[in-house]
Amino acid sequence: MKLALSTVYCPHRFSNLFRPSVFTALWSPICSSELSSYSPTYVKPQFHVPLFLRPPIYSAKLCDLRKWRDWAEGVASSIGSSFVQSDNGPDSSILCRELKWLIEDVVEDHSQFPQTGLENGDDDDMRVKMRANLEELYGLWKQRITERRPFQYIVGCEHWRDLVLSVQEGVLIPRPETELIVDFVCDVVSNNEDLKRGMWADLGTGSGAIAIGIGRVLENAGRVIATDLSPVAVSVAGYNVQRYCLKEKIEIKEGSWFEPLKDMEGRLAGLVSNPPYIPSKDISGLQAEVGRHEPRVALDGGIDGMDALFHLCDGAALFLKPGGFFAFETNGEQQCRTLVEYMENNRGGSLHNFEIRSDFAGIQRFVIGFHK
C-alpha cells in the first residue's frame, strides 16, 4: 500500500487561514510557497497547525493577558511537586517555564516583552496581537493541568535539536534522548562519502524528527525513506518535511516497518529507528502525559518491549548494504544487552561491530553497528 504524499497530506482545512502573504511572514527557514501551492485533493486525517504558525488574528488587552498569566501561574504553583510524587511528572517550576514558552508562542511580537515577560508594557489598555484568543488560552492551560495534556500537544510543536517540529495527538512527541541518533549518523557519514550519498531509512518515523535530522546531514545525493503505520503520523511528518524544504530528499511512506521498502533489500546505506520499546505491563503506570495522551502503538513494545527491536534487527541484516550502518533506541541497559546478544547469535553472519551507547543521563540507550 503506497500512498503518494500529496494525497495523504492535505492542508485544505487551514488553507483558507493561510493565504500565502500571511504565511511567508510567519517562519523564515521554510518553503512557504510550496506549502501554500499544495493542491488539495481530499481531507483525511485532521491536521492541527502549531500555535506559533497560526495567524495573529486575535488581540487582547495587556491587562487581560496578564490576568490570565497570573491565574495560570497560580495554578501551576499550586501543583508543587504533587505530579512528581504521583508519576514523576512536571513540578511547578517546569510548568511555569512551559507557561513562559506558551506566551512566547501565542503573542505575535514577543520582543515587545523582553525578559521580564509581560511587566514591561506600562499601558494596561494596550492591545496585544495573539494567535489564539484568551478563552482558548484558559482552556488550554486547564487541559495542561487537569488532564495532564502534554505541553507539546498544547502548543502543537516540539523543539528538537535545531528544529521546531509540528506534533499533535496520534504522533509520538520526539524525546531529547533521540537527538543523539542524528549525532551518531553525523559521525558515521563525516568520514564515509559512500554512506553520505546513500539511501537511509527511518522506520516508525512519527513526526519525522530523525528523518529530517538525517536529511539535513546527508549530501545532495543522499535520500531518506521514512515509514509509519499511522496516517496521522504520515501527514504530520509530511508537513514537517515540507517546512524544512526536504521534499526532494525525504520520502514518507505509510506502512508497517519494512513493508513499504519491498524493493530495497541490500540497498540501504543506513537504518535508524526509535521503535516502541516499553514492556506492555509498564504501560498502565506511565506518567500521565505519556500514558493518557500519546499513541500506545508508538510506545508498547510487547511483553518484553522487544518485539519491534527484534524485527528491526532481522530487517537490518536483510536490507542494509555491505558497510551499512544502523542505530536503534531502546528502553535501557537490559534491552541493549539482549539486543546485542540476539544479533551476535542470530545475525552475526551479516552484522558486526555492535556498540552500546549511553544518553546524556548516563542510561545505556542505543545499539549501533554495521553490516559486514
Next chain:
Amino acid sequence: MSIFLRRSLRSRLLSSNNFKLFLTNYFDSSQTINHRRHFSDNLFHSVCFRSTSLLTENRCYGYGYSHRQHHQSTCRRFFASEAAATAAQRSTSDGLTVEGILANNWNILDDNESDWKSHASAVAQSIHLIKRRLQWKKLKVRLDMLSVQLNKADLWDDPVHAGNISREHGTLMGKVKEVNALEQELLEHIDMIKLARDENDSELESESLKALRDMRKNAKEKELEALLAGEQDSCSCFIEVQAGAGGTESMDWAAMVMQMYKSWAHRRGYNVTVIDEMPGEIAGIKRATIKVDGEFAFGYAKAEVGVHRLVRISPFDSNKRRHTSFAAVAVIPILGDGSSRVQINESDLRIERFRSGGPGGQHANTTESAIRIIHIPTGITATCQNERSQHQNKASAMAVLKSRLDQLEMARQAQLNSQHTQSLTDITWGSQIRSYVLHPYRMVKDLRTNYEVSDPDSVLEGDIDGFILSYLSATLDKEDSDA
C-alpha cells in the same frame, strides 16, 4: 595660493600623487614671493616627511594583512621603517610640538571663545588624556615587541599564535595612528592659522579656527572612547551573579542585581539572553548567567566585577530587622570565533543531563532538557537549561564553557594586569565594590571611586553608567602618567 594650500593640507596629502600635484601647482604659481617661499620650504619639509611616514604605514598594512604569509620579507622592511617614522617628533613649521602646547599652559576658555590658543590647549590636553588612558608608553613598547615578532621568519609555523599577534598588532597600530593623526591635525590647524595671519586672510583664519573648535569637541569624544580601548572591550559578554550567604534575603538581592543588569543592557540597546538560572526555594536566585550581546558590552560590564552589598529592612524577616546581603558578579568576554584562545577536545568533555530519575526515553514526557558540560582537565563546568531543546541547551552551555576556558587561558598566559576580571570562584567575598543602602538612609556608593548616588531605585532600574564611567576613568587615569 592660500586657498590651494588649505585644500591640500586638509586632504592631508595622503597619496604621493596629490603631493606631487601640490608641488607642481605651487611652483608653477606666478605669485610666489620670497617670504612665502621661506614658509613653504619649512612646510615642504614637514609635509614631505609626514606623508612619507603615512605612506610607509599604509603600504605596510596592505602587505601585512592581505598576503601575510607570502610577503614576510617585504613586510620586515616596512615594519623596521615604521618604528622610526612613528617615533618622529611632530611640530608646526615654527617648531611648536603638542608637548610644547601643553607646557605653555595656555588658558582654556569656553568653547565659544574664538581664541585659538585656548582651543589648541584643550585639544592638546585631550590628546594627553587619551594617551594616558591608552597607556601610551606601554602600548608603544608592546607594539615594538609585536613588530619584532611579526618579523620573525618562523612566525607562521604556528598560525593561531601568528593570527593573534598580527591581530593585536593591527589593533594597537590603529590606535597609534589615530592619536598621531590627532596630533598632526592639531599642528596643521595651528600652521594654518599662523599662515592666515601672515597673509591677513581673515576668511582662512576664521575657517581654521572653526576647524580647531570642531576638533576640540571631537577630541573630547575620543577621550571617552579611549576608556574602552582594551583588547576585549568591544566583545559581547556573559554576566554571572551569585547570591552570598544569608538564604532567601541574599537570593532576592542576587535577583535584584541581575535585574539591574538586564535593565541596564536593555537601555544600552544590548540583547539579553538568560542562559542559566538556579532559582531560590522561596524567592530570588542562587545563581544565574545571562548573555549580553552588543558592542562594548564587556568593556562596560567589566567595571561591575566584584561583590555588591545591600543594606535594607528585609521583606522576608517578620521582625522587620535590618539585613546586610551580598551578591558576587563576574563578567566573561565572548571572544569572536577567530580569536578564541583554546582548542577544546571533544574527548575532554563529559556531557550530562540532569536526571529526573526513572527510565527516561519513551517513559517520560518532559520539557526539561538542561545540559551540563564538564571540561575534565580543568574541572570547569557550564550549564544551560533555558533553551527549548537539549541540542540548543548543549550549544549554549558549550559557548559558556568556551568563554570560561578562554578567560582562564588569558589569565594564565599573561596575567594581564587588572584589566582582566576574575571568575566567580576567584572573587572573595571581601572584594566589595559597591554598597546599596535602602535603610536607614538611601544611597548607592562605589567603594572604589567614592562615586555616589542618592537614588537607589534608579540605580536598581539599570542607571549604572555613572558608576561604570567613573570607575573606568578612575582606573585608567590614576595609573602613573606615562603618556
